[in-house]
Amino acid sequence: MAETFDAVLIGAGHNTLAAALHLAAKGWRVGVFEQAATAGGAVKTGEYTLPGFRHDWAAMNLSLFAGSPFFKAYGAELARHGCEFVPVDRPFASAFPDGTWAGVSTVSDETVAGFQALSPGDAAVWTELTSRFGAEAPHLFGLLGSEMKFRALAYFMFKTLRAKGVAGTLDLGRFLLSSPRAWLEETFAHPHIRALLGAWGMHLDFAPDVAGGAMFPYLEGMAGQAFGMVIGKGGADTVVKALVAAIIARGGRVETGATVTRILREGNRATGIELADGRRIMASRAVIAGTSPKGLRKLTGDTAPAFDRALDSFRHAPGTMMIHLALDGLPDWRAGEQLKRFAYVHLAPSLDQMARTYQQAQAGLLPDEPILVVGQPTAFDASRAPEGKHVLWVQVRMAPGTIAGDAKGEIAATDWAEAAEPFADRALAILEAHAPGTRAKILARRIVTPLELEADNPNLVGGDQVCGSHHLSQHFLFRPARGHADGSTPVANLHLTGAAVWPGAGTGAGPGFLLARKLAGT
Known part of the structure; x- marks a missing residue:
C-alpha cells in the first residue's frame, strides 16, 4: 500500500527544506525526496580535494539565510540542531591590475579611507549613501519579501507613496529599472569603485548593461557595510544538516538517493509522486516541486498551454x-x-x-x-x-x-x-x-x-547557479511565469518552489517560506 504524507516535496534544496520545516511546524506530515546522495542542492560541503579540507560545493555566503524572515522564525530551533555561523567583518574587495584594491568592511572609516585614496568625491558619496541606507532599506527589503501578487504590490506601492511621496516613488522606480552601469556611472566617478560594486551584479546574471540590475550592487554594498557577511561554521552545510534534523525531529522524513520520475495526477489534481524504484508516495494536500521549470515539465507532462510555454521558454543564465x-x-x-x-x-x-x-x-x-x-x-x-x-x-x-x-x-x-x-x-x-x-x-x-x-543538481541547468536569469522579463510577477510567481501551477495541489520562483536565487529561503506560509495559512 502506498505511503501517504500531507505534503510531498521533490528535492532537498534549502527552499524545499525550509518549506517542509514550516509545514511540519504547522502540523503537516511531510516527506522530502532527493535524487542526490546528499541533501542541500547547491548548499553543501565536502572534502573535495584532500581529507580535512572542507569546501563549499557552490554557495558560500549565508548572509541572506541568516538575515531572512525564515531564520528569524526558526533560528533558535536550527541552532539547537547544530546550525552555527561565523561572522565576517570584511565581506568583499576587488583587486585591480594596476596593483590597487578597494574593499567594503563593517568598519565604515576603513571603507571610506580606501575610497578616499582612489577618489575623495566617491568617498563622500559613499558616506551619504550609507547614511541614507536605514531609510531606504525597508522599501527594498519590503519589496523583496513581498508576495508577488497584484494586491501585495498595490499595498507595497501605497506604503511607498505614503513614505516617499510621488517624486521619491518615481525615483525608486527608475532605480529599480536601471542597469548596474547606469546607476554606478551616475553615482561614482572612479572606475575601480564602479567595478567593485558592479561585480555583484554578475552573481545574479546582471551584467553591467542589463536593465533592472542596479539594486543588487547597491544592496550588497550597503548590506556589506552595515552587517558584514556570515559563513557557515565548518561549511555552508551547517544550515542543511540542521534543517534536515529539525524536520526529522518534527516527524518528517528526508530521503536521499530517491529519484522522482513523475508526478502522479488524477484529472487536474496532483496526488503524489512515483520514484525510480517503483514506489508511489501519495500526498493528501500538496506536492511541492523544488525543480527548475523545465524539470517540472518533465515530471508533469502537459498542463495548460500558456503555462507550459512559459516553462519551456524559461531562460537560464550562463554557467x-x-x-x-x-x-x-x-x-x-x-x-x-x-x-x-x-x-x-x-x-x-x-x-x-x-x-x-x-x-x-x-x-x-x-x-x-x-x-x-x-x-x-x-x-x-x-x-x-x-x-x-x-x-x-x-x-x-x-x-x-x-x-x-x-x-x-x-x-x-x-x-x-x-x-x-x-x-x-x-x-x-x-x-x-x-x-x-x-x-x-x-x-x-x-x-x-x-x-x-x-x-x-539538475536545477543548475548548464551550470547556471541561480536557476534562471533574473532579467526583468523573468522576474517579479514573471518568475517563472505571469500569474505563477507564488509557486502555483495550473494543476491543483501542485506547487513549484526554489530559485526559479519569486523572489529568486540566493540563500534566503524566500520562495520556500512564502509558499509554505501560503499553504499553511500563516
Missing part, C-alpha cells in the same frame, strides 16, 4: 565553473596583505571587461578573461582545513554550458571533459597574476565544470 583548492597558505596578494582579511576578493577589473565576458559566455565562447570570485573562508573559519592550511573557493564566471568555441582562440576543445583543465589554467593564471606564488601553494585541486554542477 559557472568551480575550482576548489587546498592550499599551504592564503594567496599573497600583490595589491596588499590586507586582502587576506576579506571573505571574497573579486577579480573583475572593469565594467567593460564584465560586459565583454558576459557576452562571450552568452555566445557560447569560453571567455578570454573570465571573472573570478575568490573565496577565502579559512581566513575566518580555521575549522575548514588542517592547522596552518587553507581552502580557496574560486568561482569562475562566466562559463557557457555548451561550448561553441574559445574567445581567445587557444582552446580547441568544445566538450567540457577536454576543455576543463585548460580553462581552469586560464583562470588560475589570472589569480597568479594578482597573487604571485599561489600556484606553488596548491596541495590539490578539484575542478567542477558547468555540466558536473548540473549532473549533481
Whole structure:
C-alpha cells in the first residue's frame, strides 16, 4: 500500500527544506525526496580535494539565510540542531591590475579611507549613501519579501507613496529599472569603485548593461557595510544538516538517493509522486516541486498551454565553473596583505571587461578573461582545513554550458571533459597574476565544470547557479511565469518552489517560506 504524507516535496534544496520545516511546524506530515546522495542542492560541503579540507560545493555566503524572515522564525530551533555561523567583518574587495584594491568592511572609516585614496568625491558619496541606507532599506527589503501578487504590490506601492511621496516613488522606480552601469556611472566617478560594486551584479546574471540590475550592487554594498557577511561554521552545510534534523525531529522524513520520475495526477489534481524504484508516495494536500521549470515539465507532462510555454521558454543564465583548492597558505596578494582579511576578493577589473565576458559566455565562447570570485573562508573559519592550511573557493564566471568555441582562440576543445583543465589554467593564471606564488601553494585541486554542477543538481541547468536569469522579463510577477510567481501551477495541489520562483536565487529561503506560509495559512 502506498505511503501517504500531507505534503510531498521533490528535492532537498534549502527552499524545499525550509518549506517542509514550516509545514511540519504547522502540523503537516511531510516527506522530502532527493535524487542526490546528499541533501542541500547547491548548499553543501565536502572534502573535495584532500581529507580535512572542507569546501563549499557552490554557495558560500549565508548572509541572506541568516538575515531572512525564515531564520528569524526558526533560528533558535536550527541552532539547537547544530546550525552555527561565523561572522565576517570584511565581506568583499576587488583587486585591480594596476596593483590597487578597494574593499567594503563593517568598519565604515576603513571603507571610506580606501575610497578616499582612489577618489575623495566617491568617498563622500559613499558616506551619504550609507547614511541614507536605514531609510531606504525597508522599501527594498519590503519589496523583496513581498508576495508577488497584484494586491501585495498595490499595498507595497501605497506604503511607498505614503513614505516617499510621488517624486521619491518615481525615483525608486527608475532605480529599480536601471542597469548596474547606469546607476554606478551616475553615482561614482572612479572606475575601480564602479567595478567593485558592479561585480555583484554578475552573481545574479546582471551584467553591467542589463536593465533592472542596479539594486543588487547597491544592496550588497550597503548590506556589506552595515552587517558584514556570515559563513557557515565548518561549511555552508551547517544550515542543511540542521534543517534536515529539525524536520526529522518534527516527524518528517528526508530521503536521499530517491529519484522522482513523475508526478502522479488524477484529472487536474496532483496526488503524489512515483520514484525510480517503483514506489508511489501519495500526498493528501500538496506536492511541492523544488525543480527548475523545465524539470517540472518533465515530471508533469502537459498542463495548460500558456503555462507550459512559459516553462519551456524559461531562460537560464550562463554557467559557472568551480575550482576548489587546498592550499599551504592564503594567496599573497600583490595589491596588499590586507586582502587576506576579506571573505571574497573579486577579480573583475572593469565594467567593460564584465560586459565583454558576459557576452562571450552568452555566445557560447569560453571567455578570454573570465571573472573570478575568490573565496577565502579559512581566513575566518580555521575549522575548514588542517592547522596552518587553507581552502580557496574560486568561482569562475562566466562559463557557457555548451561550448561553441574559445574567445581567445587557444582552446580547441568544445566538450567540457577536454576543455576543463585548460580553462581552469586560464583562470588560475589570472589569480597568479594578482597573487604571485599561489600556484606553488596548491596541495590539490578539484575542478567542477558547468555540466558536473548540473549532473549533481539538475536545477543548475548548464551550470547556471541561480536557476534562471533574473532579467526583468523573468522576474517579479514573471518568475517563472505571469500569474505563477507564488509557486502555483495550473494543476491543483501542485506547487513549484526554489530559485526559479519569486523572489529568486540566493540563500534566503524566500520562495520556500512564502509558499509554505501560503499553504499553511500563516
